[in-house]
Amino acid sequence: MRYSALSVFLNALRGNKSWGPAWRAPEPKPHYDVVIVGGGGHGLATAYYLAKEFGITNVAVLEKGWLGSGNIGRNTTIIRSNYLLDGNEPFYEFSLKLWEGLEQDFNFNAMVSQRGVLNLFHSDAQRDAYTRRGNAMLLQGADAQLLDRDEVRAMVPFLGFDSARFPIQGGLLQRRGGTVRHDAVAWGYARGADRRGVDIIQNCEVTGIRRKNGRVVGVETSKGFIGCGKLALTAAGNSTTVARMADIALPIDSHVLQAFVSEGLKPFIDNVVTFGAGHFYISQSDKGGLVFGGDIDGYNSYAQRGNLAAVEHVMEAGTAMIPGLSRIRVLRSWGGIMDMSMDGSPIIDRTHIDNLYLNAGWCYGGFKATPASGWCTAHLVANDAPHPTAAAFRLDRFKRGYLIDENGGGAQPNLH
Numbered sequence: 001m002r003y004s005a006l007s008v009f010l011n012a013l014r015g016n017k018s019w020g021p022a023w024r025a026p027e028p029k030p031h032y033d034v035v036i037v038g039g040g041g042h043g044l045a046t047a048y049y050l051a052k053e054f055g056i057t058n059v060a061v062l063e064k065g066w067l068g069s070g071n072i073g074r075n076t077t078i079i080r081s082n083y084l085l086d087g088n089e090p091f092y093e094f095s096l097k098l099w100e101g102l103e104q105d106f107n108f109n110a111m112v113s114q115r116g117v118l119n120l121f122h123s124d125a126q127r128d129a130y131t132r133r134g135n136a137m138l139l140q141g142a143d144a145q146l147l148d149r150d151e152v153r154a155m156v157p158f159l160g161f162d163s164a165r166f167p168i169q170g171g172l173l174q175r176r177g178g179t180v181r182h183d184a185v186a187w188g189y190a191r192g193a194d195r196r197g198v199d200i201i202q203n204c205e206v207t208g209i210r211r212k213n214g215r216v217v218g219v220e221t222s223k224g225f226i227g228c229g230k231l232a233l234t235a236a237g238n239s240t241t242v243a244r245m246a247d248i249a250l251p252i253d254s255h256v257l258q259a260f261v262s263e264g265l266k267p268f269i270d271n272v273v274t275f276g277a278g279h280f281y282i283s284q285s286d287k288g289g290l291v292f293g294g295d296i297d298g299y300n301s302y303a304q305r306g307n308l309a310a311v312e313h314v315m316e317a318g319t320a321m322i323p324g325l326s327r328i329r330v331l332r333s334w335g336g337i338m339d340m341s342m343d344g345s346p347i348i349d350r351t352h353i354d355n356l357y358l359n360a361g362w363c364y365g366g367f368k369a370t371p372a373s374g375w376c377t378a379h380l381v382a383n384d385a386p387h388p389t390a391a392a393f394r395l396d397r398f399k400r401g402y403l404i405d406e407n408g409g410g411a412q413p414n415l416h
């Protein structure tokens with residue numbers, strides 16, 4: 001059923017009894033043209049665009065838990081395209097453009113809210129760096145605006161402007177950035193893919209990758225063997241464990257990232273604001289809760305929960321940026337597993353095994369990449385050639401020395 005104002009109205013008249021499930025719960029077939037491991041945002045978007053843009057519909061998405069149980073349902077919902085480097089900026093701008101038409105495209109309300117993303121700066125050197133970044137964005141056709149202290153104050157008056165330690169000098173604003181309801185993105189892509197014939201199979205864990213004569217022939221799963229012509233890995237924080245099933249060691253570390261939600265408040269933060277003197281970012285949800293986060297936990301982990309040291313660190317950075325936060329109660333926190341690559345940029349590429357494709361290394365920022373990542377991965381799987389905007393995200397760039405080191409953090413995943 002297509003969702004529309006008319007269908008909402010007619011269903012209301014019938015007591016909302018005729019809504020069907022948004023996607024089917026099929027049993028796996030013995031063989032698919034393409035199997036995708038991981039039913040997060042990237043796996044579902046890949047399946048959707050494979051069917052919609054490339055006409056490949058004999059596809060299964062295998063998810064070990066339920067849809068939305070991974071990072072797609074755990075992130076802080078921020079979208080933006082405020083990158084500096086050539087390899088990144090066109091890709092994230094492509095993604096932002098896809099976000100702008102996404103709800104019409106997949107006929108689902110994902111609450112795309114372009115409320116603006118403001119990055120604060122606190123020193124002359126940081127202002128120069130943001131000026132350079134803003135110019136790089138403009139050159140790639142994105143929007144960027146440098147605000148001085150008074151303009152920032154007019155926009156977000158509750159910040160700690162008079163802090164002696166981190167005085168705010170201004171900010172880089174991307175007005176088209178904002179937030180999107182994250183689980184609706186998973187549901188929208190799932191429904192759109194399902195309608196085009198893709199099988200979405202939940203509670204189906206991939207436990208092995210079967211190969212013959214140097215090619216993948218299928219996957220061992222908790223629901224038995226499933227054969228495939230091509231296999232795409234989109235397992236985010238579990239990328240290393242899944243790739244290891246094909247004897248591939250990835251240049252990726254897994255770390256926990258935590259997020260926090262406060263009690264509901266009247267509207268007071270209209271935008272997304274990030275701190276420039278520490279790792280902290282904040283926005284306000286439509287329910288009124290403040291949604292915020294900071295740095296990853298410093299050690300490697302596959303557990304979807306974090307520790308108290310990172311909690312303390314986030315709260316300190318938050319109160320340094322907004323002193324009034326100290327009087328607000330935090331209601332909930334959670335963690336997700338981040339696939340931290342060595343240069344902080346992602347990988348969308350073929351592997352040395354002919355019909356095995358990899359989508360991984362999303363670090364802190366894979367949610368905003370979801371539409372472009374799905375599109376480019378679908379392009380790669382369908383054509384065996386990279387999409388032009390994702391052409392720099394090669395797996396062998398670490399061997400060749402062509403890193404896309406946005407933060408200049410070197411090969412230290414915890415610094416990206």
Ligand SMILES: Cc1cc2nc3c(=O)[nH]c(=O)nc-3n(C[C@H](O)[C@H](O)[C@H](O)COP(=O)(O)OP(=O)(O)OC[C@H]3O[C@@H](n4cnc5c(N)ncnc54)[C@H](O)[C@@H]3O)c2cc1C
Nearest residue numbers: 038040041042064070071072075076078206336366367368
């Ligand atoms: C706290 C937090 C805040 C974040 N904030 C932002 C933000 O504001 N903006 C932003 O752009 N990004 C953000 N991110 C990052 C973003 O959420 C991720 O980079 C992105 O969601 C990863 O892609 P995905 O959606 O496909 O991952 P996931 O949803 O994690 O999908 C991977 C799926 O693979 C499944 N899987 C794993 N192993 C197997 C297996 N063996 N068999 C079958 N299935 C398997 C998992 O269960 C999982 O569902 C944040 C992440 C976290 C944790």
